[in-house]
Amino acid sequence: MSAPIPEKDWKYLKNIRVGLLSSLCERINNNAMEILQSVELSSCEKYRALFQHIEDSNKIVAQCFDDWRRSNIWLKVAELNRNNVLTEEHVRHLSEETRQRIKRMNQLNEEGF
Numbered sequence: 171m172s173a174p175i176p177e178k179d180w181k182y183l184k185n186i187r188v189g190l191l192s193s194l195c196e197r198i199n200n201n202a203m204e205i206l207q208s209v210e211l212s213s214c215e216k217y218r219a220l221f222q223h224i225e226d227s228n229k230i231v232a233q234c235f236d237d238w239r240r241s242n243i244w245l246k247v248a249e250l251n252r253n254n255v256l257t258e259e260h261v262r263h264l265s266e267e268t269r270q271r272i273k274r275m276n277q278l279n280e281e282g283f
Contacts, residue, residue, distance in 0.1 A: 175243050179268045183243060186260065191235055194255050198227040248275050 175183075205211070205219045233249040250256045251272055261269055 172244055175240065175247075176265050176267060179264045180240050180243060182263055183247070184238075187235070187238060190250060190255050190260075191231070194231060194234065194253070198223075198231075201227075244271070247272065251275060252279060 202220055202223055205216055205223060208216060208219075211219060230249075230253050234246060234253060234255060238246060247256070247268075256272075261272060264272070
């Protein structure tokens with residue numbers, strides 16, 4: 171079992187959760203607009219691309235935000251990080267212990283684990 175997240179970091183992540191979700195949704199919406207505004211795609215192609223985009227995006231939102239609990243926050247942090255929802259600014263507000271753990275997660279992702 172993994173070590174629990176420090177209390178300070180848990181509180182910080184709880185406080186920024188709505189903002190993180192909002193940022194992710196904004197990115198999803200912007201990508202949807204790009205699909206809809208594409209001049210290269212037919213209406214049918216736009217529909218199919220938009221449908222796929224929404225399905226894929228819904229999975230990311232679920233992985234990052236569903237069942238947000240302290241007991242599984244490391245999974246959420248890993249997904250937020252993997253999907254570029256956590257910014258450097260967010261990470262700077264976390265403890266050194268948590269920053270190091272995120273760094274290790276990044277290294278494992280780069281190695282294909």
